[in-house]
Each structure stands twice: as structure tokens, then as C-alpha cells.
Amino acid sequence: MNKKSVSKIVRHLPRDPTRLLDYLWAIQRAKGFISPLDIFELAKLLKIDESRIKEVITFYHFFFDKPHGEFSIFLDQSIIAKHAGIDLIEKVFEEALGVKSGQMTDDWQFGLYKTSCIGMSDQAPAALINMIPFVNLTTDKVLTLITCLKRGDELLKLQKDLDCVPQNTVHQSLVTQDQWDQDITSLHTQILNPQDIIQEIISSGLRGRGGAGFPTGKKWQLCRQYPGPRVVVCNADEGEPGTFKDRYLLTEHATKLFYGMAIAAKAIESQEAYLYLRAEYTYLLDHLHFVLTKLQRDPLIRQIKWRIQLGAGAYVVGEESALLESLEGKRGEPRLRPPFPVEKGYLGKPTIVNNVETFVLVSKVLEKGFESFRKWGTDQSAGVRWLSISGDVSKPGLYEVPWGIRLREVLELCGAQSPLMIQVGGPSGECINATILSELERKLSFEDLPTGGSFMVFSKERDIFTILQNFMQFFVDESCGNCTPCRAGNVVLNNQLKKVVDGHGRPQDLMSLTQWSHVVMKTSRCGLGMSSPRVITTSMKAFPEIYQHKIDSSKSSLIFDFDEQKATSDYDKIFGENHE
Numbered sequence: 001m002n003k004k005s006v007s008k009i010v011r012h013l014p015r016d017p018t019r020l021l022d023y024l025w026a027i028q029r030a031k032g033f034i035s036p037l038d039i040f041e042l043a044k045l046l047k048i049d050e051s052r053i054k055e056v057i058t059f060y061h062f063f064f065d066k067p068h069g070e071f072s073i074f075l076d077q078s079i080i081a082k083h084a085g086i087d088l089i090e091k092v093f094e095e096a097l098g099v100k101s102g103q104m105t106d107d108w109q110f111g112l113y114k115t116s117c118i119g120m121s122d123q124a125p126a127a128l129i130n131m132i133p134f135v136n137l138t139t140d141k142v143l144t145l146i147t148c149l150k151r152g153d154e155l156l157k158l159q160k161d162l163d164c165v166p167q168n169t170v171h172q173s174l175v176t177q178d179q180w181d182q183d184i185t186s187l188h189t190q191i192l193n194p195q196d197i198i199q200e201i202i203s204s205g206l207r208g209r210g211g212a213g214f215p216t217g218k219k220w221q222l223c224r225q226y227p228g229p230r231v232v233v234c235n236a237d238e239g240e241p242g243t244f245k246d247r248y249l250l251t252e253h254a255t256k257l258f259y260g261m262a263i264a265a266k267a268i269e270s271q272e273a274y275l276y277l278r279a280e281y282t283y284l285l286d287h288l289h290f291v292l293t294k295l296q297r298d299p300l301i302r303q304i305k306w307r308i309q310l311g312a313g314a315y316v317v318g319e320e321s322a323l324l325e326s327l328e329g330k331r332g333e334p335r336l337r338p339p340f341p342v343e344k345g346y347l348g349k350p351t352i353v354n355n356v357e358t359f360v361l362v363s364k365v366l367e368k369g370f371e372s373f374r375k376w377g378t379d380q381s382a383g384v385r386w387l388s389i390s391g392d393v394s395k396p397g398l399y400e401v402p403w404g405i406r407l408r409e410v411l412e413l414c415g416a417q418s419p420l421m422i423q424v425g426g427p428s429g430e431c432i433n434a435t436i437l438s439e440l441e442r443k444l445s446f447e448d449l450p451t452g453g454s455f456m457v458f459s460k461e462r463d464i465f466t467i468l469q470n471f472m473q474f475f476v477d478e479s480c481g482n483c484t485p486c487r488a489g490n491v492v493l494n495n496q497l498k499k500v501v502d503g504h505g506r507p508q509d510l511m512s513l514t515q516w517s518h519v520v521m522k523t524s525r526c527g528l529g530m531s532s533p534r535v536i537t538t539s540m541k542a543f544p545e546i547y548q549h550k551i552d553s554s555k556s557s558l559i560f561d562f563d564e565q566k567a568t569s570d571y572d573k574i575f576g577e578n579h580e
């Protein structure tokens, strides 16, 4: 074990508690895990309480306070990975290493663990080894990998040798097909004053691409109303299962992204910009620093104080207020709102948080003008958007499509194979029955079917309940536990779903699933709990017959005496009998 003192390991970092995640990463990289002694030393160094450090370590999936193996292997548990064979890959690892998932080998060389979607659904099954992605895994690759690691081969070299380097497969490109002119974008930004920039973005009709679709220009306008200093933050947390479009944009269009952030900084008169990168994309960190350094020649970029903050694994941190907490070096728990970040964001300063794709599009708008952007899309959903398409399709990958495209057209583009179900927008999005022709005429747009970019296709070979249970388990695992409706409610929903799936459901269980869904949606603090029950509600609407079939063929002969009305009477008092 590395005996270096904490102060030596972190000497390159400023003495700033908001950088706590960076400190913890540095210590963990050097020592393998963060010991009680490390915590003690770090607390002294940063002049903060040890408990503050402990609560941060325990919040994030990828910080360890105990030995975790010289090589920590994390297997992607998304439904796409499951369908692509991650369970078989897990068995191969288990047999080759002689451990079960969740354990470490006796010599502490390998640890085998599970994790949520790692953003590689176009290249499943995939795993992270010491945060380096290994994609398109096969039995042979795993066996070779273990042999090579045991004899001391270098991890990054192995990734290349085994053909495990993530690729960005782009199948359709509308806006990005014409060359983007960096100099023109920079020039236009310098000529325009802040209010003109905001007007240009408002006129373009650009709405946020992170999911909620808030009008970008309006957000910036609101932020300007509050006295500075103001802050620009890019949300590159991309945790929604099945989404990987930001991974692509960060890889291929980082220059546009940084310009988009610089344009936003000029618009709100800010000198501080932060890019929050999910831990699963650690491998992109050097590339992003390289691009940013190269851009320092442009005064537009140079006048800003930049920081790229690496996350540490937590889906909920994608929620903007949780992201700000994490950026401040804390547990990534959502804040109570209002106040919204535009008023009180990073360290209490007025802050705009925008998605990676939103900033990339801002660069395009400033280059070509708002009319050119408005040419694409629909009335309420201007422009184009990137879809991450995965599942039972012949061409998984990235698709740049205009808003307003019909589901049928998307299925044709990606070569869907006898589709049964489409999950638009990830588990928190909407479940669509692909065998109903009228459903396929629906349009991806804020007017009809909004999406944060995830587009998963499931063929008739797939079992819908297996998919739904995977989604519900994801929310159970990722709830931060701060509020009871989400922490307990998702467990209840998961258990009730299991009861129905296992053939023990009774007619009132379907009613109960609906009621609990409404309670969780209406009483949760943040978007995670507000949307997780959509797994149940939208699938019940899309496939009522599969639920009914489970009830009709129920094996349950038990009549429970449980008085559901009495048990939920408190909720009824608060929300009214119908929960609508």
C-alpha cells in the first residue's frame, strides 16, 4: 500500500473544501481507498470536520473507505447490458477470479462489483476497470483481460489491444454535417452585447436538452436579474440509463461546448465556468483539459476561470441543485426549491446550469444565426437533437434528428428489429407500445413526446416485466433517501410490481400500484421521485393487457386481511381521495 502522506498526495490542489471530491480522488488513486487515518489528515488539512468527509465518501458509488481491490471491476447493470449478456460476463469474471460479485479476491488484487448504466449502451456489454471503460465484452476478452492483468500488463494498453476502446458511431447528421466555423462564432459573440446574445438565443427557440426543456434564453435572462458574481455550469452527468449522446459530444464537439459556455458567460456577465463530468467518463478528462488549454488563445475563453469537476458516481447528482451541492464538495443531495439556481446557485451565486447538448447548440446558433436554427423542428421544439439509440436495432449509436420526427421514422433509421416496446427518455421517460400503429405516428417533441435523448428499443423477444423491474430497481438503488416518499415509495412500488409479476397479484394490487405511484410523484422532493413511478404508470397505459393477464392467471389463493384503505388514510387526508 502507498505510505505517502495525504499532504504530499494532494499538494497540487488548492486548500479549498469545495474541491473535496478532487482530494478524495487523489487519495484513492494513490492508495486504493480512503482510510480513517487519511480522513483524519485531510480534515486537519482542510480545516473541516471528519464527519463531513465521511458523509461525502459514503454518498458516492465510486469512493471506498475500505480496500476494494487493486483492480475494481464494475459491471454495467442497465437493461441494455443485461440483454447484451452482462450476466454471462459476470459469471466468467466470477469463475476466473474465484469470487462472487460484491467480493474481493483473497490477495486483494481484484474486486468485482455492479453499477448502474455507464453510458456505453451502444457498446454493451461493458464494464469499468479502475474507471477505464471496456466495451463489447465477450468471454474470450474477459479471460484474456484477467490473464494479462495478473501478469502485470498496463490497463490502457489492454483496452486498445482487446479492441475495447469506446467508439462513437454516428448514423445521421443534419446540423453538424456542415463545418462549424469557430472564428465566426467567436467574432459574433464579441460583437454582440450580452442582451443581444440573450435575444438571439430566445429568438432561436432553443430549449434545454437535459430533459425538462426550459427555454435557454429565458433562463439566462432570469439569472441576469440577480446581482453578480454569476456562474455558468455545464451538466455532463449523463446518468439516465440508455443515454450516451453527451459522451459523444464531449468527445467530438468539446470545442463547441466550451464556446457555448463562454457565450453564456458573456450573456450573463460571468467570469466563472464549471464543467461537471460524471465519474464514468473519467477517461475523457485529459481530452477535455487538452481542448480547453488549446482554446486559451481566444480572449473570449481566456478571460474565464474554468474548472472541470469530476463526479464520483450518483445518478441524482444530474439534478441541477444536487449537482451544485456536489460541485461545492458535498453530498449530492437535491436542494429544496425555491430558490432556484438562477437566483442562488453555486456557493449562493446566481447560476445557470445547462446540459452539454444545449451549450453545443448555443455555439451553432451564434455562428449561423437564430433563423438557421429555427428552420428545423416544430413550433414549440426548435432545432435538432441527438438521440442515443440502443437495444434491438441493427444500427445502435448516435442520431442527430430534427425535433418532430415520428417514432416510426426513428425506428426505420436505426433498423429496429420487430419492435414491441420503445422507452423514450430512459426509465424516467415514457413507455410506448410499438405494435400500435397510431403510437408510432407520435412525434418526438415537447408538444408530444419529450426526451432527454435516451431511446431504447425492445423486440418481441423481450419480456416487458423484466425491463420494468430493471428500471424500478435502478430508482431504488439511486434514490438519495432524503425524503420518505421516494426512499420508501420506490421500494413499495418495486415490491408490488414483483408480487404481480410473480403471479401473486390480485385486482386491488393494480389499483394500489396506481395510488402509490401518484403519492410518490406528488410528494417527492426532486425530479427523481417525481418521475420514477412513470415506469409503472406509462407501462400500465401502454400494455394494460400484460398486467391484466398476470392478475387473471394469479396463483394466489391467499386472502390478505390487510386494510389498505386504513393504511393509506393519512395520504388520503393530505392529498384527497383520488390523488389526482
Ligand SMILES: Cc1cc2nc3c(=O)[nH]c(=O)nc-3n(C[C@H](O)[C@H](O)[C@H](O)COP(=O)(O)O)c2cc1C
Residues within 6 Å of the ligand: 207, 208, 209, 210, 211, 212, 213, 214, 235, 236, 237, 238, 239, 240, 315, 316, 317, 318, 319, 320, 321, 353, 354, 355, 356, 358, 526, 527, 528
Ligand atoms: C434525477 C435527475 C437527473 C438528471 N440528470 C441530468 C443529466 O444527467 N444531465 C442533464 O443535463 N440534466 C439532468 N437533469 C436535469 C437537470 O436538473 C437540469 O434541468 C438540466 O441540467 C438543465 O439544463 P438544460 O436546461 O440545458 O436542459 C436531471 C434531473 C433529475 C431530476
Ligand code: SF4
Residues within 6 Å of the ligand: 316, 333, 334, 478, 479, 480, 481, 482, 483, 484, 486, 487, 524, 525, 526, 527, 528, 529, 530
Ligand atoms: S425524491 Fe428521491 S432522490 Fe430526490 S431528494 Fe427525495 S429521496 Fe432524494
